[in-house]
Amino acid sequence: MEKQSNTKFAILGLLTTGCRTGYSMKQMMDDSLNHFWKISYGQIYPTLKSLLDEGFITVQKQSEAGKPDKKEYELTQLGWDALKKWMETPVEEVALEKNELLLKLFFSHHQSDEAVKKQLESYLSKLLDRFKTYEAIEEMIVQTYGDQGDAKFWLMTLDYGKRTTKAAIEWAKDAKIKL
Structure with a gap:
């Protein structure tokens, strides 16, 4: 079985918490996930693009006067299904701590x-x-x-x-x- 990146599931999970933009995801990561799961800011947008390509999420652009368009993401049914399947799959290994x-x-x-x-x-x-x-x-x-x-x-x-x-x-x- 091909090993998957758990980062994509972290992003899918963040979408369930009300985080709809890359910026709000980064804030949530800094305030909570970062204590047990590290995702760099540079991973967010490539992962969002990959999730879009897979059909796991959709994006809508919101226009704001004098600012670049804001992209808001939302889970699709396919994304929900993938997230639920991943959450129900047993943990493959106990992570080793780098200390x-x-x-x-x-x-x-x-x-x-x-x-x-x-x-x-x-x-x-x-x-x-x-x-x-x-x-x-x-x-x-x-x-x-x-x-x-x-x-x-x-x-x-x-x-x-x-x-x-x-x-x-x-x-x-x-x-x-x-x-």
Whole structure:
């Protein structure tokens, strides 16, 4: 079976959240998806073109005085069907995490314990900041979206981030003690 780009499904999924323009998709990615799925701004428009070519989406141009036409995208039935089929397909593999700190730590016998401790402290600080960000996002979702259908799933996704970040915080604290 040919391996597909999950980026196209991320874009299809964004269309279900009310994001209709490339710009609004980029904003949604920066505010939410970017915490667990990276899509560069340069991937959005080529992916939209590909989805148009496949018949998964349509586009309408909206004229604005003194500005370039705004393109608004919408899922077709074929796009909905493809998205649903992809969502129902089991995950093929558990993603490997690329972690610069772990890479450095693996080779840390070449540096002092003090240098390693500084790396761990810096990493821990970033993790604590990330956890605070997740708490703020959680509060925003609860206050803004309450019982709306998407909110439950956004909170589940966020819970994963909070739990893995909390585990990383505990690991970093323990690693510092082991030094």
